[in-house]
Amino acid sequence: MREKASLTVRYVSEQSVRYVPGPYTGQVDLIASGNVVMVTISERNPKRIPAMKLKLKDSPVYVGVNKGQPELLDKVNQILSAAKADGSLEKNALQWLKEPLPADL
Template sequence: MKSIKMLAAAALMALPVPAMADLSDILEAGVVKIGVPESFAPFGSLGDEGEHVGYDVDVAKLVAENLGVELELVPVVSKQRIPFLETDRVDLVISVMGANPERAKSIWFSAAYAPFFSGAFAAADMEIGAPEDLVGKKVGLTGGTLEDLELTKMAPEGVEIVRFGDNAATLSAFTSGQVDVLVSGNTAAAEIAAKMPDIGLETKFVIKESPAFIGVKKGDFDLLQWVNVFILHKKLGGELDAISQKWLGQKLPPLPTF
């Protein structure tokens, strides 16, 4: 009986153990595989020449450069982000991913590296700093969205909220001057700022924060530590601010850490 148990234990020990792509493995391999958005401009999309471009793509390039390894970009859609990490299809996910307790059961999150929020946006010469300043102005938003629910709760009497059927109609109403203030996600505002720089579109106030975090596979502790130092270094050095200015048309705001 004893010999049978010993043979069984030996057999178990001989089974292959899945390799973890932690920091040392990436450095040894000389390549880092990073999941980036497939079609979520301005964070990640295909450029005119078929190359991947965007905020998250630039951050991925900076990660590879600082690791001193080659970069392999892996386009992902939302539902692929966590499974790709869990199955070693990618080493990191930089794909405008918010952190929440449910996701944290499956993967680890770095400090935040990018702003993602809903806010009120208007021309630079319009004096707005709080919901009270919207009184007497026409505010355009998409009906039934998070922005609609949040602004309806906080807007005082006298704010004219004009609701549109979809985001395209909302953006069109703002750019054509039908409304004075746009309430939307910062990515939609960035799109307008890029197409119409003369407006001088500004973030007037934030309605709801949902910053983006880098996803790391559970157990890759050294890699997580490195990524957090990387984010801190690029915040202090101004590189993340430059990426934010380039793709979102705004300075990098204060971002949360763990």
């Protein structure tokens, strides 16, 4: 008789990454989470760096500006456009998120 395979899967949020030991100790086989959590796991246990198996989606990130502040919105857009154009936005994504910006950004 063939034995049934066992697989442990866990979702790890940014809030729980400090308290959930599974990704660090090998108690789980797979985790589903964002790249910020994966970077934290990699830094805390370099011997168990997670490998991406499947990308579920690119999560957008927004900069919020109150309505009625068009000058501030324009300034934020100028800063982001300049950072994208000079490569510093990509450099920061690689440094902090450990992956490049999406091609369609």
